Amino acid sequence: MAGIGDSGEPGKSKDMRGGRGANRDTRGRIMEASGDLFRRNGYTGTGLKQIATEAGAPFGSIYHFFPGGKEHLGAEVIRWSGAMYLRLFETIMDAAPDVLTGVHDFFAGAAETLRETGYADACPIAAVALEVASTNEPLRQVTAEVFGSWIDAGTERLAGSGLSRETGRMLMISMLAGLEGAFVLSRALRSTEPVEVAGATAVAAVREALGRVQPDVARTPSSEEIR
Template sequence: MGAMTSTKDRILYASAELFRRKGYTGTGLKEVTTQAQAPFGSLYHHFPGGKEQLGEDVIRVSGAFFLQLFVFIADEAPDVVTAVQDFFRGAGETLVATDYEDACPIAVIALEVASTNETLRVATADVFTSWLDEAATRFVAAGIPAARARELALSFLSALEGAFILCRALRSTEPMAAAGAAAASEVRAALTTVA
């Protein structure tokens, strides 16, 4: 059976992959429709707002998907420290498996548009906020005070995002391993302080 995905979904998926790999400004819409095996006109039929709407949809959809991934890993793990470790380890494995192309789905766009496109900047901020809230909720559930949980979520996500940059540039997972170990031990320390 051929791909049963709709034209709109194929465009969205192709855009997500290209934006992640080459950036928002570095990706052409012709390129998107070619890779999605869709006629050029379909893009403007499904995304009347053009490139900006496509960018915003990619940010929000990718953000929701990544959030679900975190939820899944956290649910599977026996405790939050293990969850953090698993997440960093999984990120490193994905980097190697995809030849250092699949990192954060929105980091490049976030940096590119932060000072140039308010609509897209807000979209990335919303997605980061949803991730931070989810992580903080998990830390609170583990018994960490809310303020401390928020701090942990912020430094956890900072470490992850920064490690993605270094790993892609250095073509090595060493930064991810170091950042993951640091994040895990920080969470562990926060837990023992509580207990």
Template sequence: MSDTRERLLVTGERLFRTQGYSGTGLKQLAQEADAPWSSMYHFFPGGKQQLGAEVVRHAAERYAALIAKAFAAFSDPADAVAAMFKAEAKLLSESKFRNGCPIAAVTLDVASTVEELRESCAEAFDLWIETIARGLGATGLPSTDACTLASYVLSSLEGAILLCRAENSVVPIERTAVFVVQTVRTTLRMP
């Protein structure tokens, strides 16, 4: 991947996290990525929609790798889930609650009006659920149950991120983590 294209994707993800898809202009993105304006349409001839879909895919893969890394780092999947929540709380706090989830931001902005972006967002969330489910399923939890539990984990995390940003506090994610981790531990112990 070219350096310029990579910079555009990384910068797009950062801007989507903080100001959403609709709030991110292409000129701003090119400028902050230190990329020539002409490169925007060279790499993304479909315009902002194509760029948005590719930023979503890029972010989805990056975060799926981080999720997999968390499960690889802990022998107990519940500890991996706790680490995910803790890492997100740290990210929120360090960014003064400006950094949310780039996929959630795009979903909230345009998923009901731009089908290409809705599909990209759905695929991103599916990838994360599958990645979490693989980590949970390593304990022998049946795949259907692992997917259901993974969906619960991700939904709880995404909702907690939103509440943290609204409240300007990590308390919602910390409270949510307690119950999510407890649910994961309980579910994994069930026969």
């Protein structure tokens, strides 16, 4: 999951990056630069001097705003990025005429961002989680909190469409796991196909679940029809 793009129309894909510029104060620039670099280079592959340079900020300002150093900064960036991605999800779902279109649009936005950034920008939360899960317990806990908030929000959204909370939670976990895995494959293959396939699979799964409680739900639309 990343930042909200320009399009707010149903059926339109969204830019999934967290563009720099919304917050031009020094702390904001440091946060935004860190998020970009974690997404591209990973947590361990990103140095504080690199962050300061990217942010156009004095090196000492990092310790001014984040006295705990890189781990403190990393935790704040994970929480900030997680909240931003959650707003993106809610914005896309709110703009869509139905839950199937919303799920499609979310995955379509992820594919578009990968393509436009040369397969460099994916999910900074997953990038950090993969690196720190066995080596940094405080950061692991923060990534777990963010993933948990996404799962809870998606569960509520799907339950609101008529599904049980149990089914909604299962679907949301499946969609999130599919998206994060698809990011890895897409970056390695330099192809959006894995994200597109994961999206089509997610739409089909939600449609099937809805069909059990809403017999009049139409057949799963193709990507061309849903656009």
